[in-house]
Amino acid sequence: xxxxxxxxxxxxxxxxxxxxxxxxxxxxxxxxxxxxxxxxxxxxxxxxxxxxxxxxxxxxxxxxxxxxxxxxxxxxxxxxxxxxxxxxxxxxxxxxxxxxxxxxxxxxxxxxxxxxxxxxxxxxxxxxxxxxxxxxxxxxxxxxxxxxxxxxxxxxxxxxxxxxxxxxxxxxxxxxxxxxxxxxxxxxxxxxxxxxxxxxxxxxxxxxxxxxxxxxxxxxxxxxxxxxxxxxxxxxxxxxxxxxxxxxxxxxxxxxxxxxxxxxxxxxxxxxxxxxxxxxxxxxxxxxxxxxxxxxxxxxxxxxxxxxxxxxxxxxxxxxxxxxxxxxxxxxxxxxxxxxxxxxxxxxxxxxxxxxxxxxxxxxxxxxxxxxxxxxxxxxxxxxxxxxxxxxx
Amino acid sequence: xxxxxxxxxxxxxxxxxxxxxxxxxxxxxxxxxxxxxxxxxxxxxxxxxxxxxxxxxxxxxxxxxxxxxxxxxxxxxxxxxxxxxxxxxxxxxxxxxxxxxxxxxxxxxxxxxxxxxxxxxxxxxxxxxxxxxxxxxxxxxxxxxxxxxxxxxxxxxxxxxxxxxxxxxxxxxxxxxxxxxxxxxxxx
Numbered sequence: 219x220x221x222x223x224x225x226x227x228x229x230x231x232x233x234x235x236x237x238x239x240x241x242x243x244x245x246x247x248x249x250x251x252x253x254x255x256x257x258x259x260x261x262x263x264x265x266x267x268x269x270x271x272x273x274x275x276x277x278x279x280x281x282x283x284x285x286x287x288x289x290x291x292x293x294x295x296x297x298x299x300x301x302x303x304x305x306x307x308x309x310x311x312x313x314x315x316x317x318x319x320x321x322x323x324x325x326x327x328x329x330x331x332x333x334x335x336x337x338x339x340x341x342x343x344x345x346x347x348x349x350x351x352x353x354x355x356x357x358x359x360x361x362x363x364x365x366x367x368x369x370x371x372x373x374x375x376x377x378x379x380x381x382x383x384x385x386x387x388x389x390x391x392x393x394x395x396x397x398x399x400x401x402x403x404x405x406x407x408x409x410x411x412x413x414x415x416x417x418x419x420x421x422x423x424x425x426x427x428x429x430x431x432x433x434x435x436x437x438x439x440x441x442x443x444x445x446x447x448x449x450x451x452x453x454x455x456x457x458x459x460x461x462x463x464x465x466x467x468x469x470x471x472x473x474x475x476x477x478x479x480x481x482x483x484x485x486x487x488x489x490x491x492x493x494x495x496x497x498x499x500x501x502x503x504x505x506x507x508x509x510x511x512x513x514x515x516x517x518x519x520x521x522x523x524x525x526x527x528x529x530x531x532x533x534x535x536x537x538x539x540x541x542x543x544x545x546x547x548x549x550x551x552x553x554x555x556x557x558x559x560x561x562x563x564x565x566x567x568x569x570x571x572x573x574x575x576x577x578x579x580x581x582x583x584x585x586x587x588x589x590x591x592x593x594x595x596x597x598x599x600x601x602x603x604x605x606x607x608x609x610x611x
Numbered sequence: 612x613x614x615x616x617x618x619x620x621x622x623x624x625x626x627x628x629x630x631x632x633x634x635x636x637x638x639x640x641x642x643x644x645x646x647x648x649x650x651x652x653x654x655x656x657x658x659x660x661x662x663x664x665x666x667x668x669x670x671x672x673x674x675x676x677x678x679x680x681x682x683x684x685x686x687x688x689x690x691x692x693x694x695x696x697x698x699x700x701x702x703x704x705x706x707x708x709x710x711x712x713x714x715x716x717x718x719x720x721x722x723x724x725x726x727x728x729x730x731x732x733x734x735x736x737x738x739x740x741x742x743x744x745x746x747x748x749x750x751x752x753x754x755x756x757x758x759x760x761x762x763x764x765x766x767x768x769x770x771x772x773x774x775x776x777x778x779x780x781x782x783x784x785x786x787x788x789x790x791x792x793x794x795x796x797x798x799x
Contacts, residue, residue: 223638224638225634225635225638225644225646358671358673387673389647390647390673391673393647393648394645394646394647395634395635395644395647396645396646396670397638397643397644490673492670492671492673493672493673493674495671496671496672578675580675580677581672581674
């Protein structure tokens with residue numbers, strides 16, 4: 219394993235990666251549970267460890283606006299937010315990706331208000347899913363660090379030029395300390411050379427960004443953007459492969475456990491994937507053929523990979539840490555249902571809602587989900603609607 | 612091997628710091644660690660908890676700790692919350708109190724739950740060393756002795772990464788003193 223073993227919480231690990239990425243501009247507004255990232259970065263800039271412009275903006279809307287502007291001048295740019303902060307950025311999220319501004323953002327996943335809650339839901343991650351940003355999910359502190367470095371490489375690649383979000387579960391990862399291997403600055407520079415700007419905003423060579431674009435060309439430009447997102451997948455694979463080889467830490471769009479011969483499985487995002495695997499290992503010892511599928515890459519959604527992986531499964535429980543009101547299913551459930559619908563051989567699907575606002579996902583909850591999955595597999599009958607777990611009735 | 616620890620104290624007493632220093636010390640010895648503070652509204656004086664998970668295997672699980680092997684109570688007044696501090700403590704587990712003497716209610720509950728009780732007067736140590744009620748590093752010293760899980764040197768080294776100068780020396784001294792003074796409380 220390349221690097222030096224140290225103990226950091228998720229936020230500090232992200233800030234450390236951003237420092238090593240040698241960003242030029244940071245524009246961010248502090249919001250729990252991401253605050254430590256912004257605090258650490260302002261410290262790094264203040265004490266001279268990082269030579270960057272730190273823009274202390276007055277809101278998240280301004281944070282992302284400033285980030286977009288900076289990225290278009292050719293700067294390497296980082297911002298961070300959570301929950302309501304992302305909601306306030308929403309307008310600019312679309313503009314960032316559509317102007318191909320290669321901003322990297324850390325999202326300390328936190329529930330949307332109301333009621334006010336500072337703990338983890340994936341509401342914010344899902345709110346960004348349609349906006350043209352690449353989205354990664356970290357399962358632990360090591361991944362939060364590694365994915366931050368890789369996000370810059372992916373976003374700034376000339377085949378991609380799209381902004382990226384690195385999701386890390388609020389408190390469970392942002393404020394919790396784990397051991398992780400951090401690379402030497404020299405190694406980071408080797409993996410991530412300085413950004414090479416494409417059509418930068420430059421007074422000597424004027425270019426136009428974001429002009430009026432009506433029914434004459436708008437749809438063509440959206441089509442191009444769709445292609446860019448689709449094509450980013452091959453670059454992401456390349457960067458994952460390069461980083462895996464460089465560090466000895468394997469990165470793939472989808473992580474699996476036991477999927478080769480599993481009868482039933484759970485699909486899940488973020489830090490709970492480890493809890494699901496922890497339970498799956500236990501059940502495997504009892505002879506139960508269970509598996510876990512977790513997504514390191516959420517957008518672009520690794521659809522063809524998922525189709526291959528789910529072929530032998532009888533039932534798949536899709537677990538969402540959010541809710542989509544009035545929808546036929548929550549967000550990951552709909553992604554997976556759409557991905558598998560035209561497959562000849564596909565598992566029965568059902569949707570689990572868990573963990574909203576930081577409610578702990580305990581091993582007994584995961585066991586219940588696996589039991590339910592076996593029941594669905596055996597009876598061939600799926601629940602009529604989603605199942606909420608860990609809820610007091 | 613998996614050891615789970617729950618720390619009790621009050622806001623401002625360094626509960627989170629104790630748990631973090633333990634995790635860092637264990638990391639220095641090659642263990643896998645997870646340290647999680649419990650967050651609510653941050654209020655000085657309100658009961659606060661922190662959790663440490665230490666294992667020789669990779670820690671994948673990210674759920675809370677409900678059945679700790681060890682409970683450390685940093686604040687001397689919290690032993691009156693007997694139910695709270697003993698909740699979930701495993702049979703054969705260890706309860707470490709900052710006290711001159713445990714309360715009756717604690718002793719009874721300790722017998723009932725078949726756990727071991729350890730006591731150290733960290734209040735006195737803190738007042739002698741710091742002149743202020745800083746209990747967290749002494750209680751970490753006591754933990755180190757009682758569990759034998761990691762070496763005192765590792766704990767002191769973790770402190771060196773966190774503190775410096777006179778503060779460091781005092782914290783090291785306080786931890787060592789509690790390490791020497793903590794005793795198993797023989798149940799009557």
